[in-house]
Amino acid sequence: MTDTVELPRSKRAEATKARILEAAINEFANHGLAGARVDEIAARAGANKRMLYVHFGSKEELWLQVLEHVYAHKREEERALDVGNLHPQEAMARLVRFNLRYTARHPEFVTLLNQENMHQARYLGTSERVQALYSPLLDLVREVLARGAAAGVFRRDAEPLQTYVTLVALGHFYVANLHTLSAVFQARLSSEAALGAREAHCVEVLLGYLRP
Amino acid sequence: MTDTVELPRSKRAEATKARILEAAINEFANHGLAGARVDEIAARAGANKRMLYVHFGSKEELWLQVLEHVYAHKREEERALDVGNLHPQEAMARLVRFNLRYTARHPEFVTLLNQENMHQARYLGTSERVQALYSPLLDLVREVLARGAAAGVFRRDAEPLQTYVTLVALGHFYVANLHTLSAVFQARLSSEAALGAREAHCVEVLLGYLRP
DNA sequence: TCTTTCGGTAACCATACGGTTACCCAAAGC
DNA sequence: GCTTTGGGTAACCGTATGGTTACCGAAAGA
Structure with a gap:
């Protein structure tokens, strides 16, 4: 899940954001917008739930980014x-x-x-x-x-x-x-x-x- | 919502069940299975939530009946x-x-x-x-x-x-x-x-x- | 080297949710 | 008329949920 290789901070943040997006695509696809669980997305991304909110603001904004x-x-x-x-x-x-x-x-x-x-x-x-x-x-x-x-x-x-x-x-x-x-x-x-x-x-x- | 006309008990039960089914179709259609709210279905049907469980057993069984x-x-x-x-x-x-x-x-x-x-x-x-x-x-x-x-x-x-x-x-x-x-x-x-x-x-x- | 910045963690919170329990009361059966 | 039956109400329960707060520690910048 998490990278063992050391990366500059900004790159690590980017990677985390990307992992969250990918996990979100999966969770939303399998359960829909209402059925998707924010905790599950964060867990699958190997990230903390708070980082999801830092990067995407809310479940609904995350949904839009997934769509795009x-x-x-x-x-x-x-x-x-x-x-x-x-x-x-x-x-x-x-x-x-x-x-x-x-x-x-x-x-x-x-x-x-x-x-x-x-x-x-x-x-x-x-x-x-x-x-x-x-x-x-x-x-x-x-x-x-x-x-x-x-x-x-x-x-x-x-x-x-x-x-x-x-x-x-x-x-x-x-x-x-x-x-x-x-x-x-x-x-x-x-x-x-x-x-x-x-x-x-x-x-x-x-x-x-x-x-x- | 509720009928003012007096009906035999069995007919009233039937009518309540039908109202719940119709409300469920609407709620499920607008919000999906996960997004649908059991409380909302009961309220829209002008019925008590417990009657929903008496007639249909669970949210998922209600879903199946709606599909059929x-x-x-x-x-x-x-x-x-x-x-x-x-x-x-x-x-x-x-x-x-x-x-x-x-x-x-x-x-x-x-x-x-x-x-x-x-x-x-x-x-x-x-x-x-x-x-x-x-x-x-x-x-x-x-x-x-x-x-x-x-x-x-x-x-x-x-x-x-x-x-x-x-x-x-x-x-x-x-x-x-x-x-x-x-x-x-x-x-x-x-x-x-x-x-x-x-x-x-x-x-x-x-x-x-x-x-x- | 000292300070600031910021990605990240964990514990927490209010609320909303599906489902249940205790109880009521009028129609049905005798 | 008396008892039973069953449709109906309201309040309740444990848990899961989206979202937040307090805090940490290492990289970046001076």
Whole structure:
């Protein structure tokens, strides 16, 4: 937990703050905002509870920082896909696959979003950071759709925002509701085979829809 | 709150239980399982906290009953659509529209599902009632897809389960993430105009995908 | 070397929480 | 009419929770 190596004071503080943030992501993801325990976060971070309040002020401010962190992380990876330079169909397929796989790899993203929606985006609404992350993404989708339409491989009436929301929905909903869907349909939807099948289906749906 | 009309004892008990259940749906939907307050539920129901424990045993058993209730309610309305007798394309379109609108009309359904998924369907997993509700639905989708394929209006390789999940995902994800999506994309996605636009898009996506 | 700064610890506090107990009283059963 | 039954009330209980205070000790700055 605690570092045995001697570090300058400021670096140690930074490291403690980072450990608290990571522990918070975990605790919030597993128990939600209300269910998360501040004591537990501090303990898991190998830090004292007071340091949590020194660095983050309150449980709710910590929650906001967690949200900003996970949003930024996802957008970073999404941007790294560099789909702007791909053939339109391949670009869309890659975005679809990435969104399914990212959600599956990062279940914390799902829970945090859901909680924040339950609170009507009360915390996210105050964050300018996150809003700034998403407008370039929408431009990107718009551009890919335009290229596809120009090349005659995409229908011309696809709305960028609706299309992006759909693209995310296809994968996100499946992963977000893995457990209840598995219970309701009595299937093991979390297996790698099932995930692969879903991936193929999602690509088919989006590209099928986009056909002219 | 309390009835002024005199009722036989058993009927009054039943009414109290129903009021508690309704208040619980509200409280759980607004605050989640951990965030919900038992005192608040009792107060809103105009009932004594002890009666909650008499009727439901514990907060968690109450949670399960709430889940079963909302699932059953949705399935009931969905079944009432009677899509089995419609033209395949109209049947699918109606299911898509219903799922978007139902979710929009019943935000409690979203939150309850999300919470239950966060808990890995721990409570729903123990319920046989809900599982029984969904197998006829899957049969129905299978049948509609088969009719569409036979009539030459649907592709032949559409999986019933994947298709149903997609159908629900299109609307559910949008409504479930209304607040964060609105914040991120800086748009008022909850307006009736936006909801209508989404509805049209969802139908386009599913029927577009199903084209042979 | 002396003082200040600041990351860190541990014990504490008021309150809110899920759940229970002791009791009441009117309808139901005889 | 008398007793039993059971829905209902209010006050209570142990504990867990978010947040704070008093204090420490070593690195940083002069």
